[in-house]
Amino acid sequence: MTEETAGPGAAGAYRYLLNGDVTAVSETWAREDLPAGRQRVTSRRSAPGVEIAVDAVLGEGLVAFCVITWQSGNTSVEADYEWRDNELYCRRTQGDASSVEQRIDRDQEGPLLLFPLMRIFVGPVIARLLDNGGTGDVLVPDIRQPDDPASLLTPRVSQRMASVLDGRTALDIDGVTVPCRLCEYTGEQYGTGSRFWLDGRETLLRYQWQQGPDQHWDVWLQTHSQAQ
DSSP states (O other): OOOOOOEEEEEEEEEEETEEEEEEEEEEEEEEEEEEEEEEEEEEEEETEEEEEEEEETTTTTTEEEEEEETTTTTTEEEEEEETTTEEEEEEEETTTTEEEEOOOOOOOOOEOOOOOOOGGHHHHHHHHTTOOOOOEEEEOSSTTTTTTTTTTTOOEEEEEEEEEEEEEEEEEEEEEEEEEEEEEEEBOTTOOOEEEEEETOEEEEEEEEEEEEEEEEEEEEEEEEEE
């Protein structure tokens, strides 16, 4: 990333609970305010056998550029996603192989939202969907088959939907009452009833979703430092 003068921002970590029990998943993030209203957001997720890192720049609530790295055992993959003149490009490198670049083509009209996998980017995606009427296409780098290196971080577009269930609620985060809005966000793995709480800066405070009959996830923002 190009070095730029950064102002005060925020930082935090997410705690993953599965069926009420704390898991071994660790996810941290940091956000810096850049000139011209832009933001730099970095995040790292560690789970048994896997580590994912993201370095992204956002402008007007949209991811303009990001670098995503995947490391698991001997598998190493990096994917750079970048908007150029209203077209989205992906440059992907697997191990020591040469990079391969592609332009993202799709049949649908309307805006395409880029979601770089981490929880800290969920809030802006939901907010932009709401701005666009509640429905839109979201590009999510593919991690559905972690044992297939050729598929990792390749572009995958799906339709997502968002709605506001409660626009004026609050959550207790580390002993601090944080005003927020409760939203439903659906599509792909997220079925009806998936709930997401966003604060005034579009930071995800909590989300709940049912992965399967016996798997209920409840993810909380564990620390929340916010510049005043």
